[in-house]
Amino acid sequence: MINLDELFQDLASTRLHFWTNDLRSALERRFEDYTHGELNEWLELQQELPEITPSKFDFNGSVSIGQVSDCSDVERSLLKKLLMPLHPWRKGPFNLFGLNIDTEWRSDWKWDRLKPHISPLENRLVLDVGCGNGYHCWRMHGAGARLVIGIDPSQKFLMQFQSIKHYAGQRPVHLLPVGVEYMPEDMGKQGFDTVFSMGVLYHRKSPIEHIQHLKRLLRPGGEIVLETLVVDGDKDTVFVPSGRYAQMRNVWFLPSALALEHWLTRCGFKNVRTVDLNRTSLDEQRATEWMTFHSLADYMDPNDPLKTVEGHPGPTRAIVVAEA
16 A cells, blocks of 8 residues: 555644545545555565655756666666666656666657746645646746645556655645545636646546536636647637547547637636647657557558647647636
């Protein structure tokens, strides 16, 4: 079982303390679902991680822990051997004592695109919905957030996060292995200062309900940072794939950026603005040693780089920021 005492201690020192008992019950239910999963196997693997003391940390310009001189080549080789079975590593990159975990996504590029456009995170309570292995949570911590909580139901992503946290030490950064449905329905005035939802909206069958739920997790005046797939068009343009999109089965609604802004406005958000539009490149999402499965190149039309294999418009992502 993952030790969550540090999480509850961190919550107790914030206005989110009211959430502690309900969260503890929710996590107990969630871990019961893991009985037949691989969590215990991965927990045993984590016990084998070499004890290395980091001499430096960087969560601001990257996610880097320690440096090459902190460990021997043998220890670094063992670290790679133990972390590789947590494949596929999708979000990153990470650097542990000179070991470069070259992930499928260059998530640092997305962070560089959005950071100049959001409210400073210093001393803020931050929630990252659908955080994957928590890469961006560490960057939020590096940007000065008081407390960062990421949520993602994947066991594998949880263990990737725990492996990084093992060497990061005691810090107010936590990943909860739950979906957004485990979150309170409404946090009222005690909600988060900033809520991120990146790469989630197009997987939701009811995107408006998702946006409304995110709003209820924010304090009044709090900020939402919403990143999702979009298509070209006006405020009434929404594309609903009839089957797969880039080989993904669970893609439902791809609005235009203007339509997405319209949705947020209808849900009661203010100062809604698109701060970035970016066509995903084969350099930003690709197969690597740490993610050897098919990646974006395999999902695009080999004869038309602007279309998916199904003939749909290729992936373009928008970042929209607004205030509750």
